[in-house]
Amino acid sequence: MNPSSKIVVVGMSGGVDSSVAAALLKEEGYRVIGVMMNLWSESGKENANRCCTPDSMRVAKRVAAVLDIPFYTLDVREQFYNRVVSFFIEGYQQGITPNPCIQCNRYIRWGALLDFALSLGAAYLATGHYARKVLDEHGKYQLLRAKDQKKDQSYVLHLLTQADLARTLFPLGELTKEEVRQLAIKFRLPVAHRNESQDLCFLAGEDYRDFLRRHLEELPPPGPILDTQGNYLGQHGGLPFYTIGQRKGLGISTGKPTYVVSKDVARQALIVGSKEETRKSAFIVARVNWISGFPPPLPAEATVKVRYLSPLLPARIHPAENDCYQVTLAEPYSDITPGQAAVFYQGELCLGGGTIHRVLS
């Protein structure tokens, strides 16, 4: 393959990762085009949107100028609101804790942005994600964990399909964050100084509860706080305002540390219990995307991540009803949360993943 004839669109953010990704591809000889998406922000909070402040836009343009690559902005505010923000609000309304970043990757990055890249004649869309893509001996693309285990971002990429991966490059997959920082210096790239927080971009640093209060169509009803035996302990102020595993701010006193164990949406009840009672070992995963297109032979031994920052938990995957899968952990793990993604791995191979639908026991 001769890169010089191929166009790559790099999704840029002004941050060090996407900037170095663009620089590396340019060095390899690709014809690189930088595109930065204009995501939705609440009116008046545009300056605090972690993904696309005017300042990061300015830096991204400076990076493009240093690299001497064309740079375009793509306005996806409407799609972002409809696909990501609405999904976030509706998820909480339904008693789950959604992960909007995954939704954004699915419908915005590998949706609107990939479409735009293809219309520009690009062979590939590249991002600054820490993950690796390889073509196996059967002609299938595989998604692998990044070489930098601490930075690995395959969790948020588990929804990619074979068609997506065929069009995708992850130039940082073999690098550590420290190496990327060094490369930014070597390439003399200006990069935005921003925190590496995992907060959602459109919350603009705010607590999600305050955001929900403004955006929920109607405020959720209060309801009972019950212990796992069904004993009434007090009232809660609306299920969306609590997260699984939450300890502070429950407004009840039981004389011992008490955590949110689950939400009983049918009864609008918040179920609380001891730390031990937050530990679960079996749950159902729905809407699973297998990167290869097919599930592995089941039951399968795997490791699973139940949150972006959770460790890899040894588990067994079984088929379940309605195209779902049941996951049984070798050891119980705390705060497994419906709405979050469960992502499956075998070694460094990311098999795919889906949404935690229901926690069993």
Add this chain to the structure above:
Amino acid sequence: MANKVNQVYLDYAATTPMAEEAFEAMLPYFREEFGNPSSLHRFGQRAEAALEEARETVARHLNCDVEEVIFTSGGTESDNLALRGCALARQRQNGANHILISAVEHHAVSHTAEQLAHHFGFEVETLPVDSQGMVSPEEVRKRIRPETALVSIIYANNEIGTINRIDEIGKICREEGIPFHTDAVQATAYLPLDVNRLNIDLLSLGAHKFYGPKGIGVLYLRKDTPFISLQTGGGQEWGRRSGTPNVPYIVGMSAALKFVKAHQDLWKNTLVRLRDRLIEEVLAEIPNSQLTGHRTQRLPNHASFVFEGVESQRLVALLDNEGFACSSASACKTGNPSPSAVLLALGLPRELAMGSLRVTLGKDTSEEDLDGFIRCLKSVIARLRR
């Protein structure tokens, strides 16, 4: 270099390349002739001579007196100075509190008028335009009041190219005794600027739209027009705009004005022919496309369209990627993808207004450029509509 494509520039309404004559004329005033025109010594005298010669050139072009020419930092400053300077003076003199503008003004006019409304107690009335973006002179007459401070109507609109009947509007304002300002920034290279024949009291120019340097312009201010200065200091420009004049840029602007004057007739013919061909072929060959602005009463170098089912931000990016530099509605609004107020004022639905494209030609535009452009536009729009 991998990313350098042969780019065809079709965005002359955003800015123009400087004429070689203008560039050369400026150079001595950066080097040996660096004097301050206010200084008494020979350095100052030579700088002052250059400044005043340039002023005479501008005055000849506008058919006005040299004392009526104020050098500014460009079209935006001239518009600001005209509106604020005249409206505030009229307010003080006779309590005038009404400003009449059109729905297709440049932001330099409309936002200045809005500020005058919000902070200085003016009532701003916006004249509607017809579906071609034209202001009706009769509407101007109907809406003028005794307390009108000034009327400001754009000569030729930057987004849609429509030329207003400035002479008729000027005549009405003259009859009513109301100062009349026009933003002639887009018009300078192509249209008559005789302020007496057109009955203009204030007029704004910006050099970079007519092959001069950026950052320099003119406000024409008719003698005895009520006016207060907004920038006070050493009293330059007859106290109406203090600050050491930007001599090299003023010299460059004057040279550019001579340059466009010398080529005006030639360009008008070639550009109108190219423009009409472009408009006809685009409308004929691209389904669900529409011209915006007036079909004939438009700037000779200006073609503007809307395309159904296309987003202008993407369209402009794709065209650039294929080597054609154009813009959506106006260059000042890049990064702001809300539909243009000017396009909405024509009565276009929002979805259609989102698909705007402005193609503006200039001295270096060739038939071959347009051949390539039209071919490219067809394929890019087809791709975006898929």
